[in-house]
Amino acid sequence: MDKSDISFFKDGLRLDGRRADQLRPIRIEVGVLARADGSCYIEMGGNKVIAAVYGPREVHPRHLQEVTRAIVRYRYNMASFSVEERKRPGPDRRSYELSKVSREALEPVIMTSYFPRSVIDVFVEVLQADAGTRTAGINAAAVALADAGIPMKSMISSCAAGKVADTIVLDPMKEEDNFGQADLPIAMTPGGDITLMQMDGGLSPDEFHQAVEMAMKGARDIYEMQRAALVEKYGKLEASTIEVKACE
Amino acid sequence: MSSVISEIRKDFIYNLLLKGERVDGRTFDQYREISIERDVIRKAEGSALVKLGSSQVLVGIKMQPGEPFQDTPNRGVIITNAELVPLASPNFEPGPPNEVGIELARVVDRGVRESKAVDLEALCIVPGKQVWIIFIDVHILDDCGNILDAASLGAIAALLSTKVPASRFGLGEDYMLPINDIPVATTAIEFSDVLMFDPGVDEESIANTKLTVITTAKGEICGMQKSGKGLLKPEQIYRIVDIACEKAREIREKFLEA
Numbered sequence: 273m274d275k276s277d278i279s280f281f282k283d284g285l286r287l288d289g290r291r292a293d294q295l296r297p298i299r300i301e302v303g304v305l306a307r308a309d310g311s312c313y314i315e316m317g318g319n320k321v322i323a324a325v326y327g328p329r330e331v332h333p334r335h336l337q338e339v340t341r342a343i344v345r346y347r348y349n350m351a352s353f354s355v356e357e358r359k360r361p362g363p364d365r366r367s368y369e370l371s372k373v374s375r376e377a378l379e380p381v382i383m384t385s386y387f388p389r390s391v392i393d394v395f396v397e398v399l400q401a402d403a404g405t406r407t408a409g410i411n412a413a414a415v416a417l418a419d420a421g422i423p424m425k426s427m428i429s430s431c432a433a434g435k436v437a438d439t440i441v442l443d444p445m446k447e448e449d450n451f452g453q454a455d456l457p458i459a460m461t462p463g464g465d466i467t468l469m470q471m472d473g474g475l476s477p478d479e480f481h482q483a484v485e486m487a488m489k490g491a492r493d494i495y496e497m498q499r500a501a502l503v504e505k506y507g508k509l510e511a512s513t514i515e516v517k518a519c520e
Numbered sequence: 521m522s523s524v525i526s527e528i529r530k531d532f533i534y535n536l537l538l539k540g541e542r543v544d545g546r547t548f549d550q551y552r553e554i555s556i557e558r559d560v561i562r563k564a565e566g567s568a569l570v571k572l573g574s575s576q577v578l579v580g581i582k583m584q585p586g587e588p589f590q591d592t593p594n595r596g597v598i599i600t601n602a603e604l605v606p607l608a609s610p611n612f613e614p615g616p617p618n619e620v621g622i623e624l625a626r627v628v629d630r631g632v633r634e635s636k637a638v639d640l641e642a643l644c645i646v647p648g649k650q651v652w653i654i655f656i657d658v659h660i661l662d663d664c665g666n667i668l669d670a671a672s673l674g675a676i677a678a679l680l681s682t683k684v685p686a687s688r689f690g691l692g693e694d695y696m697l698p699i700n701d702i703p704v705a706t707t708a709i710e711f712s713d714v715l716m717f718d719p720g721v722d723e724e725s726i727a728n729t730k731l732t733v734i735t736t737a738k739g740e741i742c743g744m745q746k747s748g749k750g751l752l753k754p755e756q757i758y759r760i761v762d763i764a765c766e767k768a769r770e771i772r773e774k775f776l777e778a
Contacts, residue, residue: 305607306574307609307664307721308607311607318562320561322607324607326606329610351578351580351659352580352603352655353580353581353657354563354564356563357584358657362616397605397607397661399578400562400563401563
């Protein structure tokens with residue numbers, strides 16, 4: 273298919289009926305895995321992503337451990353059936369890169385100095401991909417970290433902006449990503465500190481400003497949803513009233 | 521790969537077992553609650569999310585045209601792969617599949633293959649040149665025990681919902697994958713002479729031996745696998761097979777037959 277074959281807008285709306293500055297529907301569920309210390313399932317449009325956090329726990333291999341802080345590991349992995357053309361299982365160059373930038377997006381808010389010589393493992397599995405899997409993964413991972421009780425300075429929220437048919441759009445979907453003119457994923461704290469920024473395609477300085485502002489607004493909206501999902505799970509927890517007697 | 525379990529927990533399970541009880545209150549041959557959700561992955565040709573108690577397994581089916589094996593020029597090809605991703609358990613590590621993962625994939629494959637569940641002859645496109653290749657990809661999401669049964673269930677449930685993507689490859693209209701049988705795997709562990717079906721993760725870790733029996737809709741056994749370094753007496757095996765057939769029939773009727 274050629275770029276020119278696609279018309280991205282119809283009556284001012286996008287192919288899936290969204291306005292240019294509108295997010296796809298998002299659903300966030302906290303604590304979906306029994307074995308993990310923390311977990312989160314997120315749907316962002318057609319993306320279905322699940323994140324698990326293990327730790328702080330012992331580091332293997334030992335030589336990776338740091339004396340003054342915990343190390344953070346992040347593994348982004350795509351299920352072979354998550355995309356149209358079957359993906360060969362296991363890591364490729366793309367997933368190595370995404371793992372690195374995603375880890376670096378989260379690490380700044382994790383209080384790693386509380387847990388010297390240990391590791392916090394974050395595992396992200398993309399079960400269904402529909403453009404924006406890294407941002408969905410980071411959003412899920414941040415919630416999973418909170419669910420695991422890892423001390424954090426703040427939440428991290430991630431969202432992309434893109435450019436299609438010379439228009440800046442929020443949260444591009446597959447068609448817009450494949451045939452669009454630019455893609456700009458960011459991650460940030462609710463305070464507006466950016467922890468991830470990538471870009472490909474072509475944007476003028478003005479467009480870039482517009483795209484960053486749009487992506488930041490999207491991330492702020494996502495933050496509210498992450499917060500609501502955590503409050504939903506933890507807001508109604510009450511202190512146990514069972515009396516426990518010490519053994520004599 | 522064996523998970524750490526405290527001696528106290530082990531004693532606890534053992535003491536319950538002497539009283540004829542299990543940790544979660546089940547009887548020895550009782551399965552945990554099963555749920556199967558189909559077509560959860562839009563990008564896959566077929567898919568199923570299986571929950572067996574708290575264990576969760578996602579199976580996705582992808583299909584594409586490819587070359588047949590030389591000795592079966594008129595038959596489609598099945599390739600089964602399992603990923604024990606580290607998200608699913610503190611004991612799983614990243615990297616290429618280890619022996620546990622390979623065994624799991626092979627036993628799932630055995631059930632589908634040996635039961636002749638898929639009509640492979642119907643998947644020939646050009647004899648000797650082009651046939652359909654079916655990728656069965658098992659993704660373990662949460663290992664709370666007995667992921668093998670969950671994976672096998674997921675595989676057949678996903679196959680039952682699979683649509684051959686013929687139109688995408690210019691080979692006519694899409695059609696449902698022809699399925700001839702519904703194999704079901706059931707697994708029991710042996711611990712101190714007691715047989716327990718559908719073991720939880722703690723029960724698995726104290727068990728000496730595990731036996732998986734795969735049966736067809738006709739009630740025939742189409743695959744078995746003993747796993748673990750313990751011993752099983754013939755009587756124990758016969759007993760497992762008897763119960764396995766019964767359990768498989770129940771599961772098949774309740775969850776897989778339309």
